[in-house]
Amino acid sequence: MLTMKDIIREGHETLTKVSNEVKLPMSREDKKTLFSMMELIKNSQNKDIAEKYQLRPGVGLAAPQINVSKKMIAIHTLDENNKLYSYMLVNPKIISHSVEQTFLTSGEGCLSVDREVPGYVLRSKRITIKGYELKENGELASIKLRLKGYVAIVFQHEIDHLNGILFIDRINKENPFLVPENANPLEF
Numbered sequence: 001m002l003t004m005k006d007i008i009r010e011g012h013e014t015l016t017k018v019s020n021e022v023k024l025p026m027s028r029e030d031k032k033t034l035f036s037m038m039e040l041i042k043n044s045q046n047k048d049i050a051e052k053y054q055l056r057p058g059v060g061l062a063a064p065q066i067n068v069s070k071k072m073i074a075i076h077t078l079d080e081n082n083k084l085y086s087y088m089l090v091n092p093k094i095i096s097h098s099v100e101q102t103f104l105t106s107g108e109g110c111l112s113v114d115r116e117v118p119g120y121v122l123r124s125k126r127i128t129i130k131g132y133e134l135k136e137n138g139e140l141a142s143i144k145l146r147l148k149g150y151v152a153i154v155f156q157h158e159i160d161h162l163n164g165i166l167f168i169d170r171i172n173k174e175n176p177f178l179v180p181e182n183a184n185p186l187e188f
Contacts, residue, residue, distance in 0.1 A: 002040040003053050008067050010113050010166060019062075019069045019162045022090045024132070026140055030070065034088045034134050037061045037074040045076065058111045060154050062161030065112050073158040079151045080188065090140065092131035092159055097124035101183040102149065108157060108167040119176025121167045122183055123153045150188045 008014060022030055044055040059077035063070045076086045103120040126148040133143040147155055157167055172178045179185070 001043070001053075002036050002066060004055055004111070006040075006066050007061075007111050008065060010168070012067070012112075014064050014067050014069055015112060015161070015166060016164045017064070017069055018164050019064055019071045022070050022072060024090075024140065026090065026134065030072065030090075031134060031138055033063065033066075033068055033070075034072045034074060034090070037063065037066065037072065038076065038086075038088050041074050041076045056111055060158040061111065062158045064161050064164075071162045073155075073162070075151075075154055075158060077151065077154055080149055085147075085151045085154075087143075087145075088134040089129075089143070090132040090134060092129050092155075092162070094124075094127050094156070094159060095130050095144075096128045098126040099182060100125040101180065102153065102186045103179075103183060104150075104153060105185045105187050108153070110157070110167055112161075113166065113168060117168045117171065119171035120179065120183075121153075121157075121170045122180065123156045123170075125149070125152065125184065127152045127156060129155060129159070149186060153186070 041058050041061050043049045044058045060075040063072040071091045074088050101122045102125040103122050108121045129145045132140050
Protein backbone atom coordinates (compact mmCIF):
# COMPACT_ATOMS: atom_id res chain seq x y z
CA MET A 1 0.00 0.00 0.00
CA LEU A 2 1.28 3.45 -0.94
CA THR A 3 1.45 6.15 1.75
CA MET A 4 2.77 9.72 1.98
CA LYS A 5 6.32 8.36 2.42
CA ASP A 6 6.12 7.08 -1.19
CA ILE A 7 5.37 10.55 -2.56
CA ILE A 8 8.36 12.63 -3.61
CA ARG A 9 8.30 16.35 -2.87
CA GLU A 10 9.06 19.53 -4.79
CA GLY A 11 12.76 19.85 -5.52
CA HIS A 12 13.05 16.18 -6.58
CA GLU A 13 14.37 15.95 -10.15
CA THR A 14 11.73 13.41 -11.30
CA LEU A 15 9.06 16.09 -10.82
CA THR A 16 10.81 18.35 -13.36
CA LYS A 17 11.21 15.76 -16.14
CA VAL A 18 8.92 14.87 -19.01
CA SER A 19 7.70 11.32 -18.33
CA ASN A 20 8.06 8.41 -20.73
CA GLU A 21 5.15 6.94 -22.66
CA VAL A 22 3.89 3.66 -21.19
CA LYS A 23 4.62 0.73 -23.52
CA LEU A 24 1.47 -1.05 -24.65
CA PRO A 25 0.23 -3.63 -23.93
CA MET A 26 0.86 -2.62 -20.31
CA SER A 27 3.21 -4.71 -18.21
CA ARG A 28 1.89 -6.36 -15.07
CA GLU A 29 4.17 -4.05 -13.05
CA ASP A 30 2.75 -0.87 -14.66
CA LYS A 31 -0.81 -2.05 -14.01
CA LYS A 32 0.05 -2.80 -10.38
CA THR A 33 1.58 0.68 -10.00
CA LEU A 34 -1.51 2.38 -11.43
CA PHE A 35 -3.89 0.33 -9.26
CA SER A 36 -1.76 1.29 -6.20
CA MET A 37 -1.98 4.97 -7.17
CA MET A 38 -5.78 4.80 -7.31
CA GLU A 39 -5.87 2.95 -4.00
CA LEU A 40 -3.84 5.76 -2.37
CA ILE A 41 -6.23 8.44 -3.68
CA LYS A 42 -9.30 6.52 -2.49
CA ASN A 43 -7.66 5.80 0.88
CA SER A 44 -6.77 9.48 1.28
CA GLN A 45 -10.47 10.33 0.98
CA ASN A 46 -11.52 7.74 3.59
CA LYS A 47 -11.45 9.52 6.95
CA ASP A 48 -10.54 6.44 9.02
CA ILE A 49 -7.84 5.09 6.68
CA ALA A 50 -6.39 8.58 6.08
CA GLU A 51 -6.14 9.18 9.82
CA LYS A 52 -4.61 5.77 10.53
CA TYR A 53 -1.88 6.18 7.87
CA GLN A 54 -1.54 9.99 8.07
CA LEU A 55 -2.58 10.49 4.45
CA ARG A 56 -3.21 13.99 3.14
CA PRO A 57 -6.47 14.08 1.17
CA GLY A 58 -6.03 14.10 -2.59
CA VAL A 59 -8.15 13.84 -5.73
CA GLY A 60 -5.45 12.81 -8.17
CA LEU A 61 -1.97 11.37 -8.45
CA ALA A 62 0.53 11.16 -11.28
CA ALA A 63 3.18 8.42 -11.51
CA PRO A 64 6.09 10.90 -11.32
CA GLN A 65 4.88 11.81 -7.81
CA ILE A 66 5.84 8.30 -6.66
CA ASN A 67 9.13 8.58 -8.56
CA VAL A 68 7.93 6.57 -11.57
CA SER A 69 8.66 8.62 -14.69
CA LYS A 70 5.80 7.19 -16.79
CA LYS A 71 2.65 8.76 -18.23
CA MET A 72 0.05 7.38 -15.82
CA ILE A 73 -2.49 9.25 -13.69
CA ALA A 74 -5.22 8.26 -11.23
CA ILE A 75 -8.13 10.60 -10.53
CA HIS A 76 -11.05 10.06 -8.16
CA THR A 77 -13.18 13.15 -7.54
CA LEU A 78 -16.64 14.65 -7.74
CA ASP A 79 -17.53 17.56 -10.01
CA GLU A 80 -19.72 20.57 -9.17
CA ASN A 81 -22.84 18.40 -9.65
CA ASN A 82 -21.57 15.51 -7.47
CA LYS A 83 -20.85 13.33 -10.52
CA LEU A 84 -17.95 10.95 -9.85
CA TYR A 85 -14.93 11.00 -12.14
CA SER A 86 -12.81 7.96 -11.36
CA TYR A 87 -10.16 7.17 -13.96
CA MET A 88 -6.82 5.40 -14.25
CA LEU A 89 -5.34 6.82 -17.44
CA VAL A 90 -2.32 5.80 -19.45
CA ASN A 91 -0.56 8.13 -21.92
CA PRO A 92 -3.22 10.85 -21.58
CA LYS A 93 -2.89 13.86 -23.88
CA ILE A 94 -4.87 17.07 -24.04
CA ILE A 95 -5.88 17.24 -27.71
CA SER A 96 -7.92 20.46 -27.52
CA HIS A 97 -8.69 23.20 -25.04
CA SER A 98 -10.81 26.32 -24.78
CA VAL A 99 -9.36 29.81 -25.12
CA GLU A 100 -11.50 30.73 -22.11
CA GLN A 101 -9.67 30.17 -18.84
CA THR A 102 -10.67 29.44 -15.26
CA PHE A 103 -9.00 29.13 -11.89
CA LEU A 104 -9.85 27.95 -8.40
CA THR A 105 -10.38 30.96 -6.13
CA SER A 106 -8.99 28.86 -3.26
CA GLY A 107 -5.84 28.06 -5.26
CA GLU A 108 -4.47 24.59 -5.95
CA GLY A 109 -2.68 22.10 -3.74
CA CYS A 110 -0.54 19.07 -4.43
CA LEU A 111 0.57 16.00 -2.49
CA SER A 112 4.13 16.77 -3.64
CA VAL A 113 4.04 20.34 -2.29
CA ASP A 114 4.02 20.54 1.50
CA ARG A 115 3.36 24.26 1.74
CA GLU A 116 0.56 26.69 1.03
CA VAL A 117 1.32 28.58 -2.19
CA PRO A 118 -0.90 31.64 -2.63
CA GLY A 119 -1.95 32.62 -6.13
CA TYR A 120 -4.19 31.70 -9.02
CA VAL A 121 -3.33 28.84 -11.37
CA LEU A 122 -4.85 29.63 -14.76
CA ARG A 123 -6.25 26.62 -16.60
CA SER A 124 -8.34 26.03 -19.71
CA LYS A 125 -12.04 26.03 -18.84
CA ARG A 126 -12.74 23.10 -21.19
CA ILE A 127 -10.43 20.36 -22.46
CA THR A 128 -10.60 17.18 -24.48
CA ILE A 129 -8.29 14.31 -23.51
CA LYS A 130 -7.35 11.17 -25.41
CA GLY A 131 -5.53 8.20 -23.95
CA TYR A 132 -6.13 4.74 -22.55
CA GLU A 133 -8.16 3.82 -19.51
CA LEU A 134 -7.11 0.96 -17.26
CA LYS A 135 -10.32 -0.70 -16.10
CA GLU A 136 -10.80 -2.41 -12.71
CA ASN A 137 -10.62 -5.80 -14.47
CA GLY A 138 -7.15 -4.97 -15.84
CA GLU A 139 -8.26 -4.37 -19.43
CA LEU A 140 -7.11 -1.33 -21.35
CA ALA A 141 -9.47 0.66 -23.59
CA SER A 142 -8.93 3.81 -25.62
CA ILE A 143 -10.83 6.76 -24.24
CA LYS A 144 -11.72 10.32 -25.17
CA LEU A 145 -13.04 12.63 -22.44
CA ARG A 146 -14.54 16.10 -22.75
CA LEU A 147 -14.17 17.88 -19.42
CA LYS A 148 -15.07 21.29 -18.04
CA GLY A 149 -14.82 23.27 -14.85
CA TYR A 150 -13.37 21.68 -11.75
CA VAL A 151 -12.62 18.25 -13.24
CA ALA A 152 -10.90 19.88 -16.22
CA ILE A 153 -8.64 21.66 -13.71
CA VAL A 154 -7.88 18.38 -11.88
CA PHE A 155 -6.97 16.54 -15.11
CA GLN A 156 -4.78 19.44 -16.29
CA HIS A 157 -2.98 19.47 -12.92
CA GLU A 158 -2.17 15.73 -13.16
CA ILE A 159 -1.21 15.85 -16.86
CA ASP A 160 1.14 18.76 -16.04
CA HIS A 161 3.02 16.36 -13.73
CA LEU A 162 3.67 14.12 -16.74
CA ASN A 163 5.34 17.09 -18.43
CA GLY A 164 7.51 18.07 -15.46
CA ILE A 165 5.28 21.01 -14.44
CA LEU A 166 4.08 21.74 -10.89
CA PHE A 167 1.11 24.03 -10.26
CA ILE A 168 3.45 26.51 -8.57
CA ASP A 169 5.22 26.94 -11.94
CA ARG A 170 1.94 28.34 -13.36
CA ILE A 171 1.44 31.08 -10.74
CA ASN A 172 2.40 34.57 -11.94
CA LYS A 173 5.56 35.40 -9.96
CA GLU A 174 5.12 39.22 -10.10
CA ASN A 175 1.36 39.26 -9.48
CA PRO A 176 0.08 35.90 -8.09
CA PHE A 177 -3.56 37.07 -8.06
CA LEU A 178 -3.63 38.56 -11.56
CA VAL A 179 -6.86 37.69 -13.39
CA PRO A 180 -6.74 38.00 -17.20
CA GLU A 181 -9.83 39.22 -19.07
CA ASN A 182 -10.79 35.79 -20.42
CA ALA A 183 -10.61 34.00 -17.05
CA ASN A 184 -13.62 33.08 -14.91
CA PRO A 185 -13.17 32.26 -11.21
CA LEU A 186 -14.39 28.89 -9.96
CA GLU A 187 -15.22 28.32 -6.31
CA PHE A 188 -15.04 24.72 -5.20
